[in-house]
Amino acid sequence: MMKDRLVRTLAGLALAVTALAAGAQQYPSRPVTMVVPFAAGGPTDIVARSLADAMGRALPGSNFVVDNTGGAGGTLGVSKVARASADGYTLLVHHIGMATSPTLYRKLPYDTLKDFEYVGLINEVAMTLLVKTAMPVKDMKEFLPFLRQNASKISLANAGIGSASHLCGLLFMSAVQTDLVTVPYKGTAPALADLMGGQVDLLCDQTTNTVPQIKSGKVRALAVTTPARLPVLPDLPTLDESGLKGFDVAVWHGLYAPRGTPKPVIDRLVSGLQQSLQDPAIVKRFAELGTEPVPLAKATPEALRTHLTAEIDKWAPLIRKAGTYAD
Numbered sequence: 001m002m003k004d005r006l007v008r009t010l011a012g013l014a015l016a017v018t019a020l021a022a023g024a025q026q027y028p029s030r031p032v033t034m035v036v037p038f039a040a041g042g043p044t045d046i047v048a049r050s051l052a053d054a055m056g057r058a059l060p061g062s063n064f065v066v067d068n069t070g071g072a073g074g075t076l077g078v079s080k081v082a083r084a085s086a087d088g089y090t091l092l093v094h095h096i097g098m099a100t101s102p103t104l105y106r107k108l109p110y111d112t113l114k115d116f117e118y119v120g121l122i123n124e125v126a127m128t129l130l131v132k133t134a135m136p137v138k139d140m141k142e143f144l145p146f147l148r149q150n151a152s153k154i155s156l157a158n159a160g161i162g163s164a165s166h167l168c169g170l171l172f173m174s175a176v177q178t179d180l181v182t183v184p185y186k187g188t189a190p191a192l193a194d195l196m197g198g199q200v201d202l203l204c205d206q207t208t209n210t211v212p213q214i215k216s217g218k219v220r221a222l223a224v225t226t227p228a229r230l231p232v233l234p235d236l237p238t239l240d241e242s243g244l245k246g247f248d249v250a251v252w253h254g255l256y257a258p259r260g261t262p263k264p265v266i267d268r269l270v271s272g273l274q275q276s277l278q279d280p281a282i283v284k285r286f287a288e289l290g291t292e293p294v295p296l297a298k299a300t301p302e303a304l305r306t307h308l309t310a311e312i313d314k315w316a317p318l319i320r321k322a323g324t325y326a327d
């Protein structure tokens with residue numbers, strides 16, 4: 001009797017495993033939604049759309065579709081993925097904000113380290129500090145005294161608390177010991193549009209969004225946020241060399257799935273991610289925008305988990321020192 005039941009249970013288990021493996025082999029068999037927690041047309045969106053195209057080529061069967069759920073510094077989109085079915089059909093492309101939000105928010109509607117499966121890192125990208133073209137300064141040397149004299153009149157755009165632009169602005173204000181009026185948007189695509197239109201004065205944003213506008217003169221770039229200059233903007237000095245010693249912010253992106261997504265599906269996604277990062281179209285597009293895919297060893301679940309944890313620990317004391325929180 002006992003033996004019969006055991007045989008039946010084992011047979012059932014074997015069937016379930018076979019069905020799961022078959023499902024993973026067929027994956028994806030319907031469109032996969034990649035949630036971007038910011039507005040369309042911005043830097044996270046650009047990375048996600050390039051990746052979605054390449055993933056569609058790497059994992060034929062269906063296409064990858066971007067869903068922009070912006071707001072609350074990216075935390076709305078992240079919550080959406082945390083609550084989604086863990087079947088591989090809802091994924092998240094998010095950046096450094098995944099690591100800064102746990103310190104910036106007293107309470108988050110998701111658990112950063114418990115609610116997700118990790119697929120891998122995608123890329124790392126520098127930011128640029130930009131002013132509107134009507135600003136009467138041409139470089140950091142002129143900007144810093146101007147900023148101090150006009151602080152109450154200068155507005156700093158960002159994509160909300162928890163965004164990369166927010167982190168950059170926070171560290172910048174702390175470095176120059178000046179508070180500015182901040183203006184939150186659902187992403188830096190609309191923030192950059194307002195900077196070009198002259199409605200806001202200052203924005204720090206990934207080169208993925210800013211290189212074309214800098215090159216066409218629609219905004220004025222003052223500096224890059226990494227310790228080294230960028231091949232794509234070789235004449236632009238770093239903040240570090242412009243007097244803000246040690247200033248160093250680089251934005252990284254990762255691919256996540258809801259916790260409980262079956263391992264065979266995650267394995268397919270890792271393979272799709274790794275193939276995508278070698279896709280010539282992505283390599284070319286990223287290079288034009290001042291970034292490059294991570295080495296393949298970093299496009300793995302373990303590498304993303306390790307990086308995320310290290311980044312949470314790295315930014316927590318710096319954010320506390322700069323001193324802003326959200327409820």
Ligand code: ASP
Pocket residue numbers: 038039042043044045097158159162163164165166186187188189205206
């Ligand atoms: N670059 C934005 C940020 O500041 C987000 C975006 O719109 O992609 O985090």
